[in-house]
């Protein structure tokens with residue numbers, strides 16, 4: 001496995017700068033997730049690392065070797081795409097064995113069999129090895145596609161939303177499996193997604209992208225607790241962080257330049273209206289939204305709206321009055337940049 005370093009990587013398509021002066025170092029054995037909305041430049045970045053997309057400027061090195069001008073084959077990376085691309089006429093076994101049978105890296109059949117079986121077991125498709133690739137469910141096909149990457153031990157694995165076509169249950173299972181496999185292999189992995197749960201649960205570090213730029217790079221905890229700006233703060237957390245203008249709620253310790261306070265659910269305290277609220281404001285319950293695993297409480301706080309979590313059994317209904325208090329929120333200036341948080345904000 002190897003370290004991957006990008007220096008000033010830039011790639012434009014006409015007037016669209018898909019990747020803009022991006023520098024990033026992925027440590028050997030790291031699981032880095034590039035997170036961002038559609039069009040942020042995640043896929044293009046991955047393609048630049050793979051060598052499928054040429055760079056307009058900048059450089060890429062893998063394992064300390066400059067590969068900017070190297071072909072994809074010379075880079076020793078494997079790529080898993082969003083949509084499985086299997087050979088339909090081949091069996092699962094032969095699909096998995098395929099990369100090991102290429103002339104460039106042909107392995108003895110006994111060794112191939114061992115590796116194919118090990119990967120199939122890891123991905124729980126060992127019972128399907130004899131099936132034609134077309135005679136599989138979507139989830140099984142995608143596991144074969146991931147397996148085809150894992151049979152090899154390249155310097156770097158690149159994965160572009162490999163779980164996005166799967167149902168929620170399978171996605172959750174494979175999320176855990178992928179993370180475990182990556183740790184077992186000690187693999188360097190760069191993974192693109194716009195799914196915050198995948199980013200939070202799998203990444204050693206998350207790179208948050210916005211319009212081609214890397215706006216913050218840090219551990220999931222740093223990105224969640226110490227967002228550099230409003231954009232990053234809204235990438236993680238369900239319900240989304242609430243942004244209220246200063247003054248909407250009484251709060252102590254705010255920096256003078258604060259224009260906005262950002263309240264995640266853990267920064268919000270809800271009490272019955274009129275309870276001895278030292279530093280709160282009255283709000284009206286607009287909706288109690290029961291999602292099964294979470295109950296979202298929608299509140300109107302004067303002209304402002306906010307959403308937080310509540311206990312599934314809380315006796316709250318539309319029209320109820322409550323008192324809302326802020327507990328050590330995040331502060332942002334008028335341009336949305338984060339500024340000095342109240343000490344103790346991080347539990």
Ligand SMILES: Nc1ncnc2c1ncn2[C@@H]1O[C@H](COP(=O)(O)OP(=O)(O)OP(=O)(O)O)[C@@H](O)[C@H]1O
Nearest residue numbers: 013016018036037038039040041042043044045194
């Ligand atoms: N081959 C191309 N030709 C023209 N424009 C492109 C090409 N590839 C990407 N782009 C543009 O570059 C920008 C970044 O695209 P990219 O696919 O890298 O974003 P992304 O963050 O991966 O989005 P998604 O989550 O939808 O895959 C977009 O505006 C896109 O339209």
